[in-house]
Amino acid sequence: MDKQSSILDNELERLLALSNLDLDYYDAKHGIEWLTEMAATVAGTQVSLVNLIDSYTQWSIASVGIELTQMPREDSVCQYTLGNEEGELFEVDDLRLDERFKEKKYVTENPNLTYYLGVPLKTSEGYNLGSLCVMDVELKQISQEKKELLKMIARQIVDRLKVNSKVHDLKIQMGELHQSQKKLAHDIRGPLGGIMGLAEIIKSQGKDIDPEEVMEYMDLIEKSGKSMMDLADEILGQHYDASHHRTMELEDYQLNLKSFRAKIIDMFTPQAILKKIDLQVILNEENQYMPFPKAKLMQIVGNLISNSIKFTPETGSINIVLDLIFESSTMILVIKVKDSGMGMPQQKIDQLLSNEVVTELGTSGEKGFGFGVKMVRKLLNDLNGEMDIQSQVGKGTEFTVKISFN
The missing domain is CATH 1.10.287 (Helix Hairpins)
Known part of the structure; x- marks a missing residue:
């Protein structure tokens, strides 16, 4: 079995392991910045990143020497570390000479990266969350001793992320x-x-x-x-x-519709801009300050939005509607993601709602492993939520998610 087949076989379990950490990729409180700085110092490189990789996107949760928050997974170098064993490094001596990377913008344009070394962020259960990488604009030779130190730093990063997750669970x-x-x-x-x-x-x-x-x-x-x-x-x-909710300070484990909307805009507007897609996030203002648990919500909405971006052509549109309704003693969060994309026949919808993995290229040739919607179903099942899909070929698709809170 080749390495790519191994990645596919393990992908859903890997994504679930990443999702179970329930990380907010745009949260500056991960506490790993100093480890990222240490990696750059040890390697003697200008750039160091901690990258986590989900179904569609590489999220940079800590960085040194470069301002980067995300990029499409298929454009990243770090994606090639996913099939590596713990301690197995992925090194590219000269990105300019490698067929996989020589045409990428980060090589041909600013910052004109040349050297890359990636260390897998492997959990004790064997799942690779992403990569600690060091990069430079000049050719580098890093000694084996320093590579061993980078492996130790990578293990510390994984441990810190798991501790953060445990603290988050305790707060919940x-x-x-x-x-x-x-x-x-x-x-x-x-x-x-x-x-x-x-x-x-x-x-x-x-x-x-x-x-x-x-x-x-x-x-x-x-x-x-x-x-x-x-x-x-x-x-x-x-x-x-109402006046209390307007001034209420949210706990770390909570969102309200207003903060939820802000996070969605921050995280997914860059992806939409790349494809010239009009991304709108609308909320029902009536209950916009009412707090609710944020566990797994960014992973759920992130997969749906990234999926819509993938299958919506340039200059298309994606409308996201957030609402919070009350039925007796139950609070129901409603998330609708509607795009003007390719749409799909009922047979494809049935496949998405089954256990079958469906893989297709996006409107701009984006690659995918077909696990995005399946991930959403798994996460919703854990939260006792539900999902409905309405679509017409050539007219777009609407995903509706409902999650109940007591």
């Missing part, structure tokens, strides 16, 4: 605990109110029909009830009125 659990406290407070208010009402009724009639001792007991019941009501109010904290 703490948030869920806080919500449970609020529910408990609501649950006890009803019966306590009944006790206090009963005590008040007995007090109002007790002088005529009850002994003085009963009155004292009823007084104690009322006082105890008021104390528990005060405790419930303290747990509940501020009321969820």
Whole structure:
């Protein structure tokens, strides 16, 4: 089996391992910047990057010597490290002479990169998340001793990302605990109110029909009830009125529609600009400040938007609609991604909603492994969400995702 076949066989599991870290690629709090700087210092290169690679995109989450946040996966050098074993480096002595890279803009134009060395970011489970790479505009020779040091730095980066993920999970659990406290407070208010009402009724009639001792007991019941009501109010904290939400500071594990929209624009406008696609993100302003858990949301919406960009021709359009609706005690996040792309027949939709992997080239010849929509289905299944696909050949496709929160 060749290396490319090995990558395909392992790709969905690799993508799930990356998704399980639930990283915000544009979050500056990964804590790996100093490791990126150390890699450049050890290698003696002008440029160092930590790149994570998903279905469509290479995301640069830390950088030295170059301002880069993302590029199409198929244009990256780091994609060639994905099939490497842990510690197996991918080195290109001169990018200008390599058929795979010599026509790339980062070689022919600024910054005119020449040398590349990539170290796989391999987890202990054997999944390659991306690459720690060092690059330079001049030819380089890096000693074996320094390469071993770069491998150690790569392992430290993976460990740090996993620690960050664990901390993120703990914050989510703490948030869920806080919500449970609020529910408990609501649950006890009803019966306590009944006790206090009963005590008040007995007090109002007790002088005529009850002994003085009963009155004292009823007084104690009322006082105890008021104390528990005060405790419930303290747990509940501020009321969820509109003015509170407008000033409410989001926790690290939360988004609201307004911040969700901002992240989508920041992350995917560059991809849309490359294909001259008009990308619009619209939100329902009524509940735009209501917080909800962000777990896996960027991975879900990212795969759908990247898929739409891939299959929408130049000068096309993509409209994303975000809404938050309430049904009884359930909050439902609705995400719609509608493009003016190629569209697809019902047979293709059925394939996407099955376990079959479908791989096609995009409108500009973009390559893909066919795992994007399948990834979304897996993530939605974990979140008890659902997805609907509507499409017409030649007219475009609309994905609708719904995720419920208690």
